[in-house]
Amino acid sequence: MTDVPPISLPLWQLPLLVLAPLAVLAFVVVRLRTAAHDRSAPGEERDWSAPSLEEISGDSLFHRWDVRCKIVTLLVYSFMVASLGHPMPALAAIGVSLLTLVIARASFAKVLFRLLAISGFVTMFLVVMPFSVPIHPGDTVLTFGGMEWVAFNLRGLNLAATIAAKAVAIALLMEPLLSTAPLPVTLYGLSRLGAPEMAGQMVLLSYRYLHVFRHEARRMSSGMRIRGFRKRTNLETLRAVANFLGMLFVRSFERTERVFDAMRARGYKGRFPEPAQLRLQTMDFVVAGGWMAVGVALIVYDRMAG
Numbered sequence: 271m272t273d274v275p276p277i278s279l280p281l282w283q284l285p286l287l288v289l290a291p292l293a294v295l296a297f298v299v300v301r302l303r304t305a306a307h308d309r310s311a312p313g314e315e316r317d318w319s320a321p322s323l324e325e326i327s328g329d330s331l332f333h334r335w336d337v338r339c340k341i342v343t344l345l346v347y348s349f350m351v352a353s354l355g356h357p358m359p360a361l362a363a364i365g366v367s368l369l370t371l372v373i374a375r376a377s378f379a380k381v382l383f384r385l386l387a388i389s390g391f392v393t394m395f396l397v398v399m400p401f402s403v404p405i406h407p408g409d410t411v412l413t414f415g416g417m418e419w420v421a422f423n424l425r426g427l428n429l430a431a432t433i434a435a436k437a438v439a440i441a442l443l444m445e446p447l448l449s450t451a452p453l454p455v456t457l458y459g460l461s462r463l464g465a466p467e468m469a470g471q472m473v474l475l476s477y478r479y480l481h482v483f484r485h486e487a488r489r490m491s492s493g494m495r496i497r498g499f500r501k502r503t504n505l506e507t508l509r510a511v512a513n514f515l516g517m518l519f520v521r522s523f524e525r526t527e528r529v530f531d532a533m534r535a536r537g538y539k540g541r542f543p544e545p546a547q548l549r550l551q552t553m554d555f556v557v558a559g560g561w562m563a564v565g566v567a568l569i570v571y572d573r574m575a576g
Contacts, residue, residue: 332374332450336554337459337546343558344447348440350565357428359572360435366564367442374446381445388441392434399430453477454545462548471542479529483522490514 332340351363371381403426405411412422448456457470494514501507 330374330450331557332370332446334553335450335557336548336550337451337455338463338548339550339554339558340447340451341456341459341463343561344443347561347565348443350569351436351439354436354568354572355432356572356575357432357435358575359568360432360439362571363439363568364435364442366568367439370446371442374450376445376449380449381442384441384444385438388437392437395430395433396427399433400424400426402426403429452545454542458545459548467541474542475529479525482525483518486521487518490518 351360354360354363400422401420403423405421405423406425410424412424413420451459454474457474461467461470491514494510499510
């Protein structure tokens with residue numbers, strides 16, 4: 271089967287091995303939520319129906335970096351990180367991402383919420399891959415209770431840890447990429463790089479009005495609960511939910527018509543005004559070259575580790 275004989279463990283350790291990552295995930299999620307809540311700014315609750323598009327404060331290197339050069343450089347660097355095949359270079363990439371967050375002076379709460387979004391995806395790899403990776407000669411395999419068909423491959427765990435580390439490293443880069451320039455400027459930079467301008471307008475409007483529709487849905491739901499509505503598994507509940515969705519769609523459609531009429535009244539003819547004047551400078555290329563050098567160094571380190 272393999273050159274290295276399987277290591278047999280008691281059967282009771284199998285559920286412990288599977289449940290341990292889930293328990294660690296639950297603990298980390300609770301801690302991250304608590305830390306993110308503690309890091310949130312105190313005071314009056316923010317009106318999330320009107321998300322900020324322009325209020326990007328800061329004067330870091332990433333804030334001054336041309337958005338077009340920043341998008342291309344971090345995208346290429348992310349592909350370099352994704353090509354890594356060993357856990358230690360991937361951990362080094364996480365270190366680079368953490369240093370980037372410090373330089374960009376990113377919001378710690380937003381970073382934690384971004385990690386929460388990928389925590390389930392990462393844990394799935396850590397639980398599934400050790401049992402599903404094919405066994406190759408030389409692999410160290412753990413069996414439980416003499417059942418060879420339940421084989422825990424340490425190479426699979428190593429591969430899962432590498433994938434998880436790369437995912438975390440790339441996810442951490444999204445905060446410096448998206449939070450160091452206003453969203454209209456970022457979308458304008460994408461259009462200058464060749465992305466369809468209409469797609470950028472759709473993303474900008476969607477980002478703004480999805481929050482509005484969410485606020486409207488919460489307001490309607492609160493009104494239904496105040497009037498005594500309770501969710502049950504009966505026909506009346508289905509009828510009430512159908513009326514709720516229908517009214518939400520009708521109000522959303524009416525709102526889009528009013529918004530479009532207001533845009534045309536302000537001179538909209540298919541294009542938004544340019545949100546910023548983009549000019550490439552020598553420092554932009556120097557920073558991009560530094561990032562490429564870091565990516566190449568990680569790839570060389572990965573090849574040497576192999």
